[in-house]
Amino acid sequence: MNAKPTPGKADEALSETAAQALHEAATIAGVPAAGKTELIAGILREQILSGKLTPATVLPSERTLSAEYGVNRLTVQRAIAILRNEGLVQSIHGKGVFVRRAGDWPSRTHHRTITVDGDGNYVDSESTGGEWRDIEPPNKYNTNAEGPLALAFGVVEGTPFYASDRLLENDAGTRIFVRNYLPASIAKKLRSITRKPYVSARETFKAAKAAGMKLDFNDYVAARNPTPSDAHSLRIPDGIPMLITRRITTSNGEPILMQETRRSAEDTQLHYRPR
Known part of the structure; x- marks a missing residue:
């Protein structure tokens, strides 16, 4: 009889990340359109400040974030603009949106x-x-x-x-x-x-x-x-x-x-x- 595979740490981390993403998407789905921009900005901000998104990391594309959180691309663009104004991310034309170093963030x-x-x-x-x-x-x-x-x-x-x-x-x-x-x-x-x-x-x-x-x-x-x-x-x-x-x-x-x-x-x- 074949033994049931035991999940490794990488699988557990992936499962936790996926579960968190599903929870966040479900949370956003219940928010009025006017509040979705701030909520997505808050999720990404927490990921940056907590270190889940490390310096020089490229944020997922607008299309990916739109699909992940069930919102349109304009909402994602506005959320990223908030983070840009806060100094947390930097847009480089043709390459994407990058997380800035912690020392570069104005508090x-x-x-x-x-x-x-x-x-x-x-x-x-x-x-x-x-x-x-x-x-x-x-x-x-x-x-x-x-x-x-x-x-x-x-x-x-x-x-x-x-x-x-x-x-x-x-x-x-x-x-x-x-x-x-x-x-x-x-x-x-x-x-x-x-x-x-x-x-x-x-x-x-x-x-x-x-x-x-x-x-x-x-x-x-x-x-x-x-x-x-x-x-x-x-x-x-x-x-x-x-x-x-x-x-x-x-x-x-x-x-x-x-x-x-x-x-x-x-x-x-x-x-x-x-x-």
């Missing part, structure tokens, strides 16, 4: 976009999302423009401004500092803003729209060594630069608001989505 991605809410108002998505919470009370004060601020706005030094500061933190312990500068001349046209305890970008955009202003946005990114105060408040390790982003909002060429954000550059990337 933090800051999304810098201007969106429009249901009422048609502009929304700054970076610091107004649910991810962030104040760790100090917001602070509003009067200041006068020194050289860099005067140059950014195209005004003479000493021009009066309203400034507002926020120190924010998310659940991962990442901190950002946000400062908004509003010229006093603009504040006279948007009086509702100055009555608030904090001059926010969103409220300024809303008030400007109500006043008939047409808004335009320009972003600038720079890096510099943090001051001891910035290094302490933002928890920036020694030897790591600080990223500074400045978004200047104008109306017919006249600057009405500058939002300056500071953060550690360690393992950090900025994601800009064209409007």
